[in-house]
Amino acid sequence: MSEFRGYTGKSLEFLKTNNIGVGDSVKILADLTYLGIIMPRYEHSDDKHLVLKLKSGYNIGLEIEKIEKIEKIPSPEKNIEKKERLEKNPALPKILLLSTGGTIASKVDYRTGAVTPVLTAEELNSSVPELAKIANVDAEVLFSEYSENIMPEHWLKIAEKLKEYSNSNYSGIIIAHGTDTMHYTSSFLSFALAGFPIPIALVGSQRSSDRASSDAALNLVGAIKFLLGCKTNGVYIVMHQDENDETVACHVGTRVRKNHTSKRGAFQTIGDNPAFIIVNDQIQRNMKDDFFRIKEFQPRINLNTKVALVKYHPGYDPSLLGEIIKMNYSGIIFEGTGLGHIGKTMYDNVKKANEKGIFLGMTSQCIDGRVRMTVYESGRDLLNLGIIPLENIIPEVALVKAMWALGNSKTLEDVKQIMLQNIASEISD
């Protein structure tokens, strides 16, 4: 990574002349006096501006021609890094924080635009001072991936690591995770670690790092309050409830989706209120049942990733389904229309898939609501072709569950039975 990242032509020349690079703290004299950090630029940017991150967190572009003077000043960040290690208070409960990457784990993002795993307990405690008052947080970096690059093999690593801590004296475990695929990971952990005896909260931050204020602190503090106060087990996603900074929502990890690309309150429980809501120090419980329907800890940490998600639409080419069959997939999760339908044009290949012993499950692209395949003729036809209606399991969750069920079963009948068994609240009333 160059220290002039993204700067070209005039702007690059300007920085070099002044011996200043990306990440430097500077004082700039133009129409006003600005204090801030030089930010990297994107590759398609012009060469007439510098981008400065102000103390408020906002980025501004400054036209080079209008800059009268620029000078380097000592970085305020350095002071924080030099701080002594925080004392732990042995009277406080213990929380384990496992970091997997994503915006939440990237303190340096603000300065250089790069995501690097810098999350030590000390840095965390110094950046969110409230944490040290409520818990002793031990942190461990598992890996550092944007969540679009989190793969099933990462799920296995996280699950194996959690299994190591199943007998520990932690009161709760936080997994810092990118938000894009957080709900896929939470689903896998819910199945693979059914009955896990310590509550688990996946936490991310939704505001991209170039925004004024990150939601990481509120989400982290909320997650710890939740883990210490929820008096239940399970795998949850803990994030802002909405745009305000007062409310944190704790979603059942198998009933949640990222439903907005950028809003803080992007995560939503499908078809219900969040399981828990935290307003300041109050924890409101909405969940009626236990998270795990299996009471004893039964780790089954295996996967068969040969499962395809087929989202049906008018004009879906049945020969594409034919290719999936030829590619020796073990399972197909259909995202059908409405109550769980796909067009007649698909029937021949569905029949072939069934004859080949491929697990066939039906969910709905409506996302909310239950599939019911006995109402219309199409549904009844598909039942006869061997498709299993998967109640109201969310399509993405059904996909993960099928990978997991296929990885932990010997026969197709076992898979069918597991898919309809409510293991981790993935099926709701």
Place this chain on the structure above:
Amino acid sequence: MSEFRGYTGKSLEFLKTNNIGVGDSVKILADLTYLGIIMPRYEHSDDKHLVLKLKSGYNIGLEIEKIEKIEKIPSPEKNIEKKERLEKNPALPKILLLSTGGTIASKVDYRTGAVTPVLTAEELNSSVPELAKIANVDAEVLFSEYSENIMPEHWLKIAEKLKEYSNSNYSGIIIAHGTDTMHYTSSFLSFALAGFPIPIALVGSQRSSDRASSDAALNLVGAIKFLLGCKTNGVYIVMHQDENDETVACHVGTRVRKNHTSKRGAFQTIGDNPAFIIVNDQIQRNMKDDFFRIKEFQPRINLNTKVALVKYHPGYDPSLLGEIIKMNYSGIIFEGTGLGHIGKTMYDNVKKANEKGIFLGMTSQCIDGRVRMTVYESGRDLLNLGIIPLENIIPEVALVKAMWALGNSKTLEDVKQIMLQNIASEISD
């Protein structure tokens, strides 16, 4: 279709002995006296019960052993069919109703469980008497398909038929349509008939016919009120706003999704309020801009259906994308994660697709919110690989638009330009 459909064993024998079949009106003496119509049964039903549709619309199961007497009575339906043709009031505005099938077009569903196109103007007016008071409705049956069987070739037929009426004196056109894929059809019509001079409303009924009361009447009356009072053009979906029978929502046909498998208020405008809301006779307009951004009627009724919808998820096998490339697809719409991301494992095949001249568009499986591919490194990588970020176009709409754009363009550059041009309010602020 047998007149004993679904009946087996004892129940079949009972019907045959009494010379009664599915669809017959009967009087049954058991614990009480029941009047109703014999309904078909599903294939997995037991053979101990008859199912009777009562006048209230409810279905009940009656145990055969407890039936003392059963006798056929004249069908009340027959009387309606014999009714004289309704007088038209020439002072009222004219509405055209095109029927394509689905629950809304299936009056007979209540009697035999089969969907047949029986929707004539007379039957419609006699079943929804309020219609004749507000408009003269001419009805035409185009075809009769459940909407999961509506294919792009049906879209073309509907569009060609509408084009014939572009110079007519109808004040509005209703398309009766199954709900499952109604939003795909409305999207296609919005693009193919950009600038169409008469407002169009797609109407369905969400309650399956075996429920007590259908929402068809309210939706139809609401649609006519909307078409006569909206004072704008465009293609809308008009359906119940929620569970109550007072409010009808009119959604922009390119910004709407079926978001629940069974609720009456299943259709939702994504990221905004519905364009219009009708409460009794009041029309409330929420839409700020015109529906069509193209002012003149410019029919472009062509399609290229070789477009794949690739919903990315952890564990998506890149070789499946490879197969899509080999199958000579012309376009791929990605449903990426978050702001518009797919994993690094996909890059090689994305590069191949781009080199082959396949149109590559990015949407988000979050459904709500805008894709922004300059925020994170992954997004910038994908931009460099030739993927076009499609603003906040809903994935299903992007798919339909790509099929349409590819069918009406000569070069890939044209397709790219059309995909980012806001034609029918598919891109919102």
